[in-house]
Each structure stands twice: as C-alpha cells, then as structure tokens.
Amino acid sequence: MSRLVVISNRVGMPDAEGRPAPGGLAVAVEATLREREGLWFGWSGQVAENPAEPVTLENGNITYMITDLPPQDFQEYYNGFANRVLWPILHYRVDLAEFTEADFGGYLRVNEFFAERLSPLLQPDDVLWVHDYHLIPLAVALRERGHRNRIGFFLHIPMPPPDLLTALPHHEELVRALTEYNLIGFQTENDADNFARYLTRVVGAATPDSRRFSLGHQHFRVGVFPVGVDVEGFRRLAEEAEHGPLAAKLEESLVGRALMVGVDRLDYSKGITNRLDAYERFLEKYPERQGRVTCLQIAPGSRQEIPEYAEIDAAVSARVGHINGRFAAVSWVPLRFVSRNLGREDIALVMRRARIGLVTPLRDGMNLVAKEFVAAQDPADPGVLILSQFAGAAAELGGALIVNPHDRDALADAIERALEMPLEERQARHQEMYSVLEANHIRYWGHGFIEALTRPAVPLNWLSSRGASQR
Incomplete structure (x- = not known):
C-alpha cells in the first residue's frame, strides 16, 4: 500500500x-x-x-x-x-x-x-x-x-x-x-x-x-x-467527567438553574457578540427567567497580535460587563465568561450538564462544537442544540433549533422554546442527530x-x- x-x-x-x-x-x-x-x-x-x-x-x-x-x-x-x-x-x-x-x-x-x-x-x-x-x-x-x-x-x-x-x-x-x-x-x-x-x-x-x-x-x-467527531469517545469523556471533581462544584454553583453554554475560540466569525445581544434580549423579553438560568460562555483568545482579534476581545468583554451590570443580583450572575482554555473533560462536562448548547457562528465551515454537544448529551435527558443556519453542521443536524444569528429576537425566542421543550421532543431530536453523527464518525x-x-x-x-x- x-x-x-x-x-x-x-x-x-x-x-x-x-x-x-x-x-x-x-x-x-x-x-x-x-x-x-x-x-x-x-x-x-x-x-x-x-x-x-x-x-x-x-x-x-x-x-x-x-x-x-x-x-x-x-x-x-x-x-x-x-x-x-x-x-x-x-x-x-x-x-x-x-x-x-x-x-x-x-x-x-x-x-x-x-x-x-x-x-x-x-x-x-x-x-x-x-x-x-x-x-x-x-x-x-x-x-x-x-x-x-x-x-x-x-x-x-x-x-x-x-x-x-x-x-x-x-x-x-x-x-x-x-x-x-x-x-x-x-x-x-x-x-x-x-x-x-x-x-x-x-x-x-x-x-x-x-x-x-x-x-x-x-x-x-x-x-x-x-x-x-469521535462520537463514542466524546460521549464516554462526558460520562466519566460527571464523576470528576468539577461536576459537584458546577452543580452546587448552579443551584438548580438551567445552564446554557457556548464554547468558541474568540473570533469575529463565531458570532459571540450577536449571541450575547440575543441573551440580553431574552432576559428582557422573558423577565420571569431572570435568576432561573445561567449562561456560560467559554471563549479563549487567539491571534491577539491581529488588530481585529483585539477588537472582538474588547467588544465581548464590554458586553459581558454590560449584561451582568444590568441584570445581576446579589445571589445570581446571569453570564459567566471564561477566557482561558479548559481541558476537554471540563468542556465535555459542561456540555453534558447544559440544557442548551448555543452554537451561533455568523459563518463556519463545519463547527465541531455543535457535534460534540450532541455527542456529550445524556440520551435520557438531553439538552437542546441551538444552531446557526450559517454553520456547516446545520446541513446535517436538522434536529437542532436552526436560527439566524443576526436576528436577536428570533434567537431569544429559540432560547425560550428550548427551555420549554418537552422531554419527548428533546429525546427525539437528540436521537435523530446522534444517528447522523454515528454515520459520519x-x-x-x-x-x-x-x-x-x-x-x-x-x-x-x-x-x-x-x-x-x-x-
């Protein structure tokens, strides 16, 4: 050969x-x-x-x-x-x-x-x-x-x-x-x-x-x-992480709140500022959700020597501060922002624990985070993937809630729909997407x-x- x-x-x-x-x-x-x-x-x-x-x-x-x-x-x-x-x-x-x-x-x-x-x-x-x-x-x-x-x-x-x-x-x-x-x-x-x-x-x-x-x-x-993606490998990693030291700390910090998670490299193509604007709109539009949800955005920096990347870093940090300053309470921070690299086992854990995965790039070749989010889920109680129509993964993952990341009201409504989605529908959507991932391992x-x-x-x-x- x-x-x-x-x-x-x-x-x-x-x-x-x-x-x-x-x-x-x-x-x-x-x-x-x-x-x-x-x-x-x-x-x-x-x-x-x-x-x-x-x-x-x-x-x-x-x-x-x-x-x-x-x-x-x-x-x-x-x-x-x-x-x-x-x-x-x-x-x-x-x-x-x-x-x-x-x-x-x-x-x-x-x-x-x-x-x-x-x-x-x-x-x-x-x-x-x-x-x-x-x-x-x-x-x-x-x-x-x-x-x-x-x-x-x-x-x-x-x-x-x-x-x-x-x-x-x-x-x-x-x-x-x-x-x-x-x-x-x-x-x-x-x-x-x-x-x-x-x-x-x-x-x-x-x-x-x-x-x-x-x-x-x-x-x-x-x-x-x-x-x-390595479907079985990432699923096992997420399952094992549930028994690791971070799992109990994460659960304790959430105090029963629903977790939304975004995992991206800090890049203007990932639509992070649009996503945060939509999250702010969600908190405005559905005030009863305030104090009952937590959004975790993980976005380690990259290419910081390129001016456009320094600018998106500043823009994201400003929005994080604005949202937390506007909505936070003594006992609740609506938005957690992590700007450093986390281990894959930690990423797998927060994905498995999340009720919603937010993958909303303005344009992306594929976006494997969307696929890893599906792979990480517990099939008995899976989270919901909210996915940009402009990610390559949207062509395969029809079980996601497909959104236009430029439309902050539609994205806010998708968050609410995901939180309200019945278990049976979540399971059916997850099974459909997981089957696609297995076929395209x-x-x-x-x-x-x-x-x-x-x-x-x-x-x-x-x-x-x-x-x-x-x-």
Whole structure:
C-alpha cells in the first residue's frame, strides 16, 4: 500500500506517552495514517532566523516532521495573508480584509519553503493530503519540482460564492493553484457549489456535473466530505467527567438553574457578540427567567497580535460587563465568561450538564462544537442544540433549533422554546442527530477522502455514500 503524506500548517504531535493529540483533525489524520505507513509534515509553531533541519519523531508507523519558519515569513504568511485576507474573505467578511503585496509574497514563500523541505522526502507512489487555506499553492510548488503524485486538498473553512471570492486579491492565481490538486474537498454541498460556479463562470472550466472539471490541461474533481467527531469517545469523556471533581462544584454553583453554554475560540466569525445581544434580549423579553438560568460562555483568545482579534476581545468583554451590570443580583450572575482554555473533560462536562448548547457562528465551515454537544448529551435527558443556519453542521443536524444569528429576537425566542421543550421532543431530536453523527464518525472521514482521491469511481459526496445526507 502506498504511503500517505499529510501536510498541514500545524502538526498534531503525540504526547510523551505516544497518545495522539486531541482535536478533530488530529483524530482523523491519526486514524487514517494508522491504516498505512505515513508522514505528517508541518510548521513547528516556532520561528528562527535560520531554521534548522526539520525535527523528526517516530511513533509506530507514523513519522511526524516539523520545521521552524523565519520570523518575517511567519508574520507575512500567518498573521498577514492567511489570517488577514484569506480568513475574513472566506468567512464572507470582505470588510475586514487587509491586503499587502508583501504579505502575499510571504504566503507564497512559505509554501515554497514547505515544498523545498518536503520534496526530498517524497516517493513516487506517495499519496499527499494537504489541509486548509494556509497551503493553497503547495501543489503548484510540488508540481514545479517534478512531483506527479496524487495530491488532495481539503478546505476546512467556508468557500464563498463567486461575487465574494472575486474580491480576494490574486483570486484567479489562487484558484488556478487549487486546480493542481487531483481532488478538492469541501465541508458542504453549498461550499462545493460555490466553488463550481466560480470555476465555470470566472475561469471557464468545463464540467459535465459540477464535480468533474477540465481547465486547459488540468483534470480534477470536487467533492463533499463533512468532518465528523469521535462520537463514542466524546460521549464516554462526558460520562466519566460527571464523576470528576468539577461536576459537584458546577452543580452546587448552579443551584438548580438551567445552564446554557457556548464554547468558541474568540473570533469575529463565531458570532459571540450577536449571541450575547440575543441573551440580553431574552432576559428582557422573558423577565420571569431572570435568576432561573445561567449562561456560560467559554471563549479563549487567539491571534491577539491581529488588530481585529483585539477588537472582538474588547467588544465581548464590554458586553459581558454590560449584561451582568444590568441584570445581576446579589445571589445570581446571569453570564459567566471564561477566557482561558479548559481541558476537554471540563468542556465535555459542561456540555453534558447544559440544557442548551448555543452554537451561533455568523459563518463556519463545519463547527465541531455543535457535534460534540450532541455527542456529550445524556440520551435520557438531553439538552437542546441551538444552531446557526450559517454553520456547516446545520446541513446535517436538522434536529437542532436552526436560527439566524443576526436576528436577536428570533434567537431569544429559540432560547425560550428550548427551555420549554418537552422531554419527548428533546429525546427525539437528540436521537435523530446522534444517528447522523454515528454515520459520519471521524474515523471514516479521512478514509473516505483518500478513497475518493485514489479511486476515481468513488462517490464525491462521501456522506450520502454512507446512507446519510446533508439538507
């Protein structure tokens, strides 16, 4: 069997005992690599003026290889073009994009650097799987070095429609770079359709079915491969956490109040300020709920060196202070805000204990928090998921209360509906969503993508091929 080579911005290095890193990508990649000899290559997270040779770690049949980046390259590639241009535009926020040619040059330079370091390690029959928006041009750099391997690309974040994508500086160059991949994977049918419309309308690609394309000498395919979660693993983690030291403390602090929880990285795409505005509206509109509910928002900071992230941090903190100042009583704080990382067992516990999970991004490729919330629930007494229509997960989780996160009254009403929902309805909705998660388990996702990459006859909507579907 040919070797699998995974390339991503960051590598999920195992811990000192050889256990895989937590998180969706790490779980999926580990499960796929275990089936065959594999290499996982990426950035170390460190910078150095003159990066040394990549560091290598062997763990079973998997080789992990990480490399430092020069400081200027990191600044222009990561803090610059990747996260101040690609991230906002692909999340439909053209207004937040800050472009410079220097940053774009750094982005291309890092992709060339990755290719230069990876190239000597590749064997002719290796299958390559490249992840996410940081590495769009990597296939071009590898093809220029003579590599004719099968290379697949998966975009974890949204793909906007052509009108927005054409606002991206160098959009045609970047999209043509994607056509160097044999297979380009997306989270949802909507993302794949947006990309297909760009290909046909903007660059003139030919297609018989919006999934197989020809553009000049290039022939490539587009597929839908929604990322799942480790359903049983997260459920067990939540069950075990109920017997841990935090469980009793959390229960005591709630004093019988219903718990609502939001778990997000602090990012403008997550809709946290809109969510807090809706919670304030809920407390206004349903005053009898004051003192009877508690909202816990967990939002550790990220990318603080980027101005837009410092701004959202300040905006969220201001709203937390405003809501608590307006509604709090001596014996009740309506909104608890945690801005640091919590362990996965603690996250699993608060999800299992919550009556409502609030997952309301303004735009998200998938949002695995929504799926983990469903997995964490007690099926005998499950909580209710309130989910943004603009999260990729909404295409699968029809048992959630689907909301427009821009409509604060509708979101406030959804909170009330979730609190009033009868047990039988909560159980039926949870069972429907849990069944979808089982059909789309993370352990199958990587295998499905690699099968489609290496076997052209494999269906390009992987979820439907497993008997499930997106709405």
